[in-house]
Amino acid sequence: MKIKVLYxxxxxxxxxxxxxxxxxxxxxxxxxxxxxxxxLRGEVWANLFDGxxxxxxxxxxxxxxxxxxxxxxxxxxxxxxxxxG
Amino acid sequence: MTxxxxxxxxxxxxxxxxxxxxxxxxxxxxxxxxxxxxINDGDSINTLTLxxxxxxxxxxxxxxxxxxxSRWDILDSLIIHRVGTLEPLDQIVLVAVVSAHRGExxxxxxxxxxxxxxxxxFWKKEATAQGERWVDAKLxxxxxxxxxxx
Numbered sequence: 001m002k003i004k005v006l007y008x009x010x011x012x013x014x015x016x017x018x019x020x021x022x023x024x025x026x027x028x029x030x031x032x033x034x035x036x037x038x039x040l041r042g043e044v045w046a047n048l049f050d051g052x053x054x055x056x057x058x059x060x061x062x063x064x065x066x067x068x069x070x071x072x073x074x075x076x077x078x079x080x081x082x083x084x085g
Numbered sequence: 086m087t088x089x090x091x092x093x094x095x096x097x098x099x100x101x102x103x104x105x106x107x108x109x110x111x112x113x114x115x116x117x118x119x120x121x122x123x124i125n126d127g128d129s130i131n132t133l134t135l136x137x138x139x140x141x142x143x144x145x146x147x148x149x150x151x152x153x154x155s156r157w158d159i160l161d162s163l164i165i166h167r168v169g170t171l172e173p174l175d176q177i178v179l180v181a182v183v184s185a186h187r188g189e190x191x192x193x194x195x196x197x198x199x200x201x202x203x204x205x206x207f208w209k210k211e212a213t214a215q216g217e218r219w220v221d222a223k224l225x226x227x228x229x230x231x232x233x234x235x
Contacts, residue, residue, distance in 0.1 A: 009136055009208035010219045054222075061141035063204065077138060077206075081222030084135065084166065084207025085119055085178055085198060 001026070001072040005034075008079035011055065014048055024070070031057045032066040034076065054081050086154065086162055088146040090137060092169040097179055104163055104181055111160055115190040116181035117198050123173040125220070128213040134170045135177070138206035142166075149200040153182070156196065157189040164197065166207065196233055202226045 006019045028037050035049040049055060057064055058077040070076060089095075097118055105114045121133045150162050165179040180197050184190040209220040 006138070008138055008206065009210075058138070058141055058206070061138075061144050063145075077141070079138070079206060080208065080219070082203065082206050083209045083220045083222050084137070084205050085202040 001070075003070060003073065004075045006075065006077040008077065010080055011048060011078050014044055029069055030066065031059075031064060031068050031070065031076070034070060035066070055079070056081060086147070086150045087164070088143055088150065089165045090139075090142050090146070090168060091165065092167065094167070094176060095165050095179060097176065100163060100165065100179060101181055104161060104183055107183075108160060110185060111183045112185045113187040113190045114181060114183045115187065115194040116179065117194055118176055119178040119198075121171050121173045121175045121177060125211060128211075128215065130173060130211050130213060132170050132172055132212040133175075133177075134210045134212070135166075135168045136208045136210070137166075137168050141206050145205045146201065149197055149204060152200070153193040153197050157184070157193045159184045159189055159193045162193065162197065164201070166201070166205070168207070199226070199229045199233060203230045 002021060002023050004019065005022055007015055007017055012018050028034055039046045039049045055078050057066065059068055059070065059074050101114060101116055105111060121130065123130055146164050150164065153159060153162060160183045163179065163181045167177055171177060180194055182190045182193045182197070203226050211218055211220060
C-alpha cells in the first residue's frame with residue numbers, strides 16, 4: 001500500500017529527506033512496524049528508531065501512539081517532541 | 086476563534102483591540118506574548134528559527150482553541166504564531182482570550198499556551214556563536230500540561 005511520509009526538524013536533517021512516497025509491504029500495518037521496517041535502511045535509520053530518542057508520529061495531521069494503524073494513502077509524519085511557543 | 090501561522094510580525098495592540106471591541110458582552114481580555122530571549126542555556130542567541138508542519142499546525146491550534154471553549158465560558162480566542170527566523174526581542178506568539186469575567190479568560194489563556202507548547206508541531210533551532218542547535222523539549226512543559234488533565 002502506498003503512503004506518504006514526512007520528516008521534520010532534527011529527524012529531517014538526520015535522514016536527509018523531508019518527504020517521500022513509500023510502497024509498503026502488506027504486513028506493515030502500524031507505526032511500530034513502519035519504524036522497524038525503516039530501521040532496516042541503514043545505520044542512520046536504525047539509530048533514529050532504536051528507542052534512545054523520542055520520535056513522535058502523526059497520521060493525517062493527528063498525533064498518534066506507536067500502536068496506531070496505517071492505511072493506504074495516509075500521510076505519516078515523524079518528528080521530535082515539539083518546542084513551539 | 087482565530088488561528089494564524091505566519092512569517093510576518095503582528096501588531097499586538099491592534100489585534101487585542103479588535104478582539105475586545107467585537108462585543109459589549111466582553112468584560113475581560115487576557116493575553117500572553119512570547120518573545121525571543123537573548124540568552125538560552127548560558128549561550129548568547131543570535132537567531133531563533135521556527136520550523137512547523139503546515140496543515141497539522143493549524144488543525145492542532147484550532148483543536149486547542151475548541152478544547153478551551155468546551156472547558157470554560159469564553160467568548161472568543163486568538164492564536165498568532167510566527168515561523169521563520171527571528172531575533173532577540175522579536176515576538177513569537179500571541180494568545181488572547183475574551184470572556185465576560187476574568188477567571189475564565191485567565192484559565193483558558195494559560196491552558197492554550199500549555200497545550201500549544203506540547204501539542205502543536207513547531208520546532209526551534211538556535212544559532213549561537215558556536216553554531217546551530219535544536220532546542221530540546223522541556224520536562225517542565227509536560228508537567229505544566231498535567232495540571233489540566235481531567
